[in-house]
Amino acid sequence: MTDIKCRLCPRNCGADRQKSNGFCKSGALSSVARADLHMWEEPCISGDRGSGTVFFSGCSLRCVFCQNHEISHTPYGQELSDDALARVFLHLRDKGAHNINLVNPTHFAKNIINALRMVKKELGIPVVWNSGGYEKRETISSLCGLVDIFLPDLKYVSPSVSGKYSSAPDYFDYAKDALAEMFSLVGYPEFDADGIMTRGVLVRHLVLPSNVDETKKVIDYLAQNYDTEKLYVSLMCQYFPTHKAFDFPEISRRLTTLEYQKVLKYAAEKGIVNGFCQEKSSAKQEYVPQFFSKLDFS
Numbered sequence: 001m002t003d004i005k006c007r008l009c010p011r012n013c014g015a016d017r018q019k020s021n022g023f024c025k026s027g028a029l030s031s032v033a034r035a036d037l038h039m040w041e042e043p044c045i046s047g048d049r050g051s052g053t054v055f056f057s058g059c060s061l062r063c064v065f066c067q068n069h070e071i072s073h074t075p076y077g078q079e080l081s082d083d084a085l086a087r088v089f090l091h092l093r094d095k096g097a098h099n100i101n102l103v104n105p106t107h108f109a110k111n112i113i114n115a116l117r118m119v120k121k122e123l124g125i126p127v128v129w130n131s132g133g134y135e136k137r138e139t140i141s142s143l144c145g146l147v148d149i150f151l152p153d154l155k156y157v158s159p160s161v162s163g164k165y166s167s168a169p170d171y172f173d174y175a176k177d178a179l180a181e182m183f184s185l186v187g188y189p190e191f192d193a194d195g196i197m198t199r200g201v202l203v204r205h206l207v208l209p210s211n212v213d214e215t216k217k218v219i220d221y222l223a224q225n226y227d228t229e230k231l232y233v234s235l236m237c238q239y240f241p242t243h244k245a246f247d248f249p250e251i252s253r254r255l256t257t258l259e260y261q262k263v264l265k266y267a268a269e270k271g272i273v274n275g276f277c278q279e280k281s282s283a284k285q286e287y288v289p290q291f292f293s294k295l296d297f298s
Contacts, residue, residue: 003211008109008139009060010174024107025075026058030115031108033057033070033077033087033291037097040289042276044189044197045099045128045151052097052125054088055291056104061132062167063155064244065208065251071291072104073243078295082114088295089119098196099149101128106135109142116146126198129182133175134168140181150182150201157217165251176221179203188230202275204234208254209283210250215263219270228271235263237278 005014006022015022022164037050045051057074066072080088089100093099100123105112116127126148129140135151140150156171163169184203203222207215215235222231237260244259246252264277 001031011060024060026107029079030085030111031057031077031079047098047196049096051101052092053101061134064165067288069243082111086115086118099126099128103130106131109139135178137177137181140178148199154206154218161214191233202232206236207251211256212259219267223270233272233275235277
């Protein structure tokens with residue numbers, strides 16, 4: 001007998017998503033709140049034509065500072081069959097996208113796998129798994145041959161910090177194993193002649209105000225466990241307080257220039273020199289994309 005209880009993410013909520021939503025706030029069908037070309041990813045992802053980005057609603061994390069909380073904490077968006085989702089991928093390719101960029105996809109892994117199997121051979125562009133990092137190793141393993149690029153967050157190391165800000169004290173236990181599986185599937189980044197990423201893992205980390213020491217722990221882990229000559233890391237300073245962040249005084253402000261400079265300097269000292277940093281001007285509400293309850297594929 002097939003087990004219909006959802007175990008896709010570390011929450012292991014066991015929901016029958018045909019009948020009710022899981023911990024992720026999502027049901028059986030993919031819920032999509034935006035599908036369009038996106039110019040605000042790392043340059044090797046967005047390029048000059050844009051990344052064909054599909055924003056999924058719902059989430060297995062509960063980040064108090066989530067900039068996409070409008071969709072991540074609710075089932076906001078349009079439900080799509082697996083076949084319809086496959087057609088979205090082809091539509092974005094036809095618009096000129098450098099890649100298909102799946103944002104916060106973990107809780108819809110089964111749907112996405114079905115959709116990709118329908119079109120992967122004809123797609124002709126890389127598929128990006130753009131996730132919060134809180135996922136099971138076996139879920140990542142199931143993406144073998146379908147996903148070309150992994151763009152995971154590595155948010156925290158300390159259980160106390162991940163428990164406080166994301167209600168996930170076991171975040172690092174799962175994220176480090178998922179990251180290892182990503183590297184085993186696709187390896188370190190590869191780029192085409194125009195500098196567009198075609199394969200590999202690019203690790204992201206959002207620096208939080210008052211949490212430079214936590215960022216240093218993330219950097220230490222990466223430097224100790226991966227080849228820093230090949231590793232690419234995107235250290236992001238785009239944080240601004242939103243959602244429930246104002247309930248936590250230490251993160252109820254933007255990152256300071258000094259905090260970010262300390263992080264960049266520390267990463268360089270640890271040998272992490274490949275990757276991306278941001279201008280402080282990126283920490284603005286204006287860079288959060290507009291989401292829709294009904295998609296327009298014109």
